[in-house]
Amino acid sequence: MKNKNTHYIVFFIVFACGVVANFMPWEWSPLWVFSVLALVLSFYTKKFLSKYYSVLDSVKKRIEIDELTGLYSRYQIQQELSQLILNCHAQDKKLAALVLDLDHFKTINDAFGHEIGDKLLASVAQRLVFVCPPQAVAGYLGGDTFLVLLALNSDQGKSDLVTLSKSIIDHVSQSYLVDALTLNIGCSIGVAMYPEFGLDAAALMKNADMAVYRAKSAGRATYYFYDGEMGKQFARNVRIETRLRQALQNERLELHFQPKVDLITEHCVGMEALLRWNDEELGRVSPAEFIPIAEQTGVILPLGEWVFEQTFRHILEWQKQGITVPPIAINCSAAQLKRVDFLPKLLMLLDKYKIDPSLLEIEVTESILIEDAKSCAELLRQMSHLGIKLAIDDFGTGYSSLSYLKDLPFHYVKIDQVFIRNIVDDKSHAALTNAIISLSHSLNLKVIAEGITSLEQLTLLREYGCDIGQGYLFSKALGADSLASDPMIVALNEQAL
Structure with missing residues (x-):
């Protein structure tokens, strides 16, 4: 079928058959019959092959050239x-x-x-x-x-x-x-x-x-x-994703809790739930490395649900032990908040563990407010009506629009530790921190500074009127089992008596 002279071949084969038949001992000569047959078959064979090669060229062109763009496929x-x-x-x-x-x-x-x-x-x-x-x-x-x-x-x-x-x-x-x-x-x-x-x-x-x-x-x-x-980093990221999924299934992750402190009284007024992961193969993996990978791969969704449930389990266990539990902050990614079932699942967990919503604080980054401001605003209002406290996390590093502070039901603004780290030596960071605190107070919002590690930073933040701080100066993140013996938690429970 690939030979373009097939119709000639068909003609001569049929014609030859007619010649042979002519010498056969028949009563009449069939040569004219075979001649006509050869012509007819040759005509239709040529027509068929013409159509065949036309379709073949069209298919070949479609394979080679993309119809939409005109570029190579x-x-x-x-x-x-x-x-x-x-x-x-x-x-x-x-x-x-x-x-x-x-x-x-x-x-x-x-x-x-x-x-x-x-x-x-x-x-x-x-x-x-x-x-x-x-x-x-x-x-x-x-x-x-x-x-x-x-x-x-x-x-x-x-x-x-x-x-x-x-x-x-x-x-x-x-x-x-x-x-x-x-x-x-x-x-x-x-x-x-x-x-x-x-x-x-x-x-x-x-x-x-x-x-x-x-x-x-x-x-x-x-x-x-x-x-x-x-290439090496990509391979490591793939390995981290694989091991993270396994760690989540096998309960190999841990939650630690870092106290948040009133900068005037230095009493514990809250805690932040922080993920910790020590893998058998990879060793200790920083949240700064595995959280972005979890967000990119979708692992952040089951991971976020795990954090909520584990936090509520710990709260319930502490309450059974008679420990006064301050409000606990949990970071929520944009992917979590975009899920239509986020709030129903959260309400189900609160009801399952009989947790007062006032013991929960949700921290969101500014990026989610840019990506889906309308639906996010409605979700935040619903959570605020339930008594859940809301905070903008890492304020100053993203899109920072004043309308978020003015129009949405936030309770706290959390200044990113990038500013706090250099607040003593960098005048621009000090000025920005001071401005954020003043702006937030004018909107009746409290300010949380994270990453406080020195007395000099604490002195400046007090001078600027910052409300709450967290960092190694006060306490590192604590394992759930060691929380009851922490001096800050002990002091908090003594105040409650």
């Missing part, structure tokens, strides 16, 4: 990459693979529909072709991801790729007019180099993917070059 760009690697190996050249991922494309798809999203992708592809040098090869990997391949000449290096990356980001990030809608979208770029960081197509694309992920983590609308350390 995922399959074909991978073939092009493999061929370029062979060419660069033979010519001792370097090759750059640039993975381009659009920022917040899903938001546009959700807001305006997939048809608008598809048209936007086609426009992005056009700009990508325009801005890339003629020798570059561009393809569409699917979703909101593109791949650009560029074999470097001997006089080209990393600086040329930096220039190209910046130019792509600049052109892609300009406004688009799609069906009378003005749309804005940015992009992040990850770059991996052959032969340093990938000897085949799969390895090079995997490393470029890791680099674009790092670019997004760095704030998006930027570029990042893959290096060897990134």
